Amino acid sequence: MAKEMEGYSLPISSVDLCFDGNVFVQAHFSADLFLQEQRGRATLETMRDDLGSYLKVLRSATLDLIDHDYADFVGLSSSLVGLDKAVGKIRDPLGQLREEVMAIMSSLDEALRGMKAQLEERRALRAKRRQLEARLNAIGCLRLLDKRLLLPCLDGLPVAERSAPAFNQLTFCMEKCPPDDQLNLHASCAQGRLMQLLEGMLLDAVIALQGEKGGVWTSGVALRILRLYASLGEASIAEELVGRHVVAPALDSIVKDASSSGLRLSDVYHSALAVLSGKLGRLLTLTSCENRDSLTVEGFDFLANSFWPQFVHMLQLHLPNVSAPGNPNVFHQRFCETLSFLEELERLCGSSEAIQTLRSKPSYRQFLNSWNLQVYTQIRFQELAACVECAFPEQPYPSHGFDSSSAGRLLGLNPSSPIHTGFWLAPTSSCWQSISRCWHDDVLIRRVGHKFWKMSLQIVARYGQWSKDILEHQLGSVKVREEGAKEDMLLLPLCVHRDVCQLSWHLEHHLLPTATATLLSATSDQHHSTIGSLLARSLDVALEAFRSDVEPLAVRCIVQIISRWSLPHLSQCRDIPRLYRRTNRAHPTGPRPYVSSTLSPPLAFRSLVLTSFTAPEPRGEVERGGEGAWVDAPLLRLIMAQIFSEITLQYHSGVLEVLTSVLKMEQSLRRLKRIRATDGGGEAPSAAADDDEKIRAQLALDVHHFCEQVESAGVPRDEVKQLPQLVELVDNAMRGRVGSLQ
Structure with a gap:
């Protein structure tokens, strides 16, 4: 019936309705929503009529469904007649069966509890x-041990070998026994007698090994004793015994002396190694992991557990200030000696496992931590930084700037004969010496090589900042100097620029390879490429300050000094109209002297630089400018182009001003001529027009001569700002194109 109900569908009305009848059987049917949706489709009266019809x-449909299922309802009621009597007949047998099952389960539980109690008992x-x-x-076992250990005997080794299995058996049995103080005391006494017997034999065997010169009998005895210790699980006792009675007295004597x-x-280290090889050499051979034959025994490490703890203890006891942290030279020497000593110890370990065991000892880490490398690097940095700072001139700097005398006095200049390892400035030489000293064998510690690299970059950064500050001061002095810039002020920016280039070359070709090789030697092969690229990138960042700040500033300082030296001569350009107007001078045939005077400072500078080139030189020296060169050829061309650009900008302004005034004069003369012609007067003399042509011709001769001199200096006119426009200006003026003056 349920399936029939699930398959039953709602009836369909014969009349068209304004709604769908299936909406009433939806799970989330809402009357309010239904009315809200249907109001837009039909009126309330229509909806009422359709709902009534549906x-x-x-x-x-409901009546039809009841009629359809009526026979089933009647049959269900008739089939239930007599069901109560059938249920009553089977109720009593089922209850009796349940009681019997419960009784059996109770008996089984009681029997199970009894069986568990008996099993537990x-x-x-x-x-x-x-x-x-x-x-x-x-x-x-105790009786057997007492019988063997208490009886006097001449050779204790066989007794110990027979007693060791019994003692192991005793130890095993004691673990199974309940606590018994008397039995434990008796076992401790037996263990003490056995250990005393083994200790005496072990010390005798070690002493015999020290004096043995041949044969294997003593080695065999020592080997048997060590195997007894290993079988008893008391290897640490043997190692401690050897360290206390064999190693400690010898080391105590050495360190005390x-x-x-x-x-x-x-x-001290040499003597300690002699003790190790002399007193424990044969013992280390017998316990070495490298020898996998029958004449060795495993489980012992006399170097890490006997020698090393005693050695560290003696140093801390008798030489507590062995590292000398306040004296960097002594610290460096002793630390290097310590590293060599540790390398020798690790070589004697014989295997990587033994080396790791030695390094994992707390005393090993404590001993290395006693060498405070951070304090050492700080002291070294203070020393090197003090040397660099002392080389810098004292402030305040001269208010008029650094001329040749003050620069030579304050900076230690000697350009004719460099005495500062290839540099012309004492601060540059001091910086390079400090950087080089960072990587000297007497200063560098490879374990903290990264700190010395950082130290080197800090010195480079400090030198770059000083160079920038002093050049800015020099540039400011040029701008405010009343008497004009002097040629001797070129000395400082030239030397700074040259030394910066020299220092950059040394850093890239000397410092970087040295630092890379040093740091790579202290790291694994898998990090070599990463470290090399990091070092090169960090140095490039440091040198970028030179390339972006110091070198352009030095060039600008040179340009300002020379251009300010030349610019006063350009004022004579404005005097040309006065020379030709109403003076009846002849037509100009050559340039005025002011052009040569204006170009004299930059050309003299170029000549000075060219004479400083050393030829021939090795290729490496030429690439970095040579030991005696002021600047290299590409830089000279750049400087000359900038100097000529500064001069040309002012020259263009002066020529434009003169041509503009000449043009205005011509316009005034034309107006005057028209006025006179209107009044009926005679023709005005053409002398003024001839004077204007002479002025333009003189300017053209001067400008073309200026351009020729610039090009003769190796600088194309296209590289000089406003020079093509200046030439075009005077050419247009000569052709009478007055509209092109602007």
């Missing part, structure tokens, strides 16, 4: 039996 259809009896057997076995007599630390 209600009649539903009622009719049997388990306890077995445990007590095992404890009793272990106790009896332990007592038997060094403390009292002032022996060098290298002598």
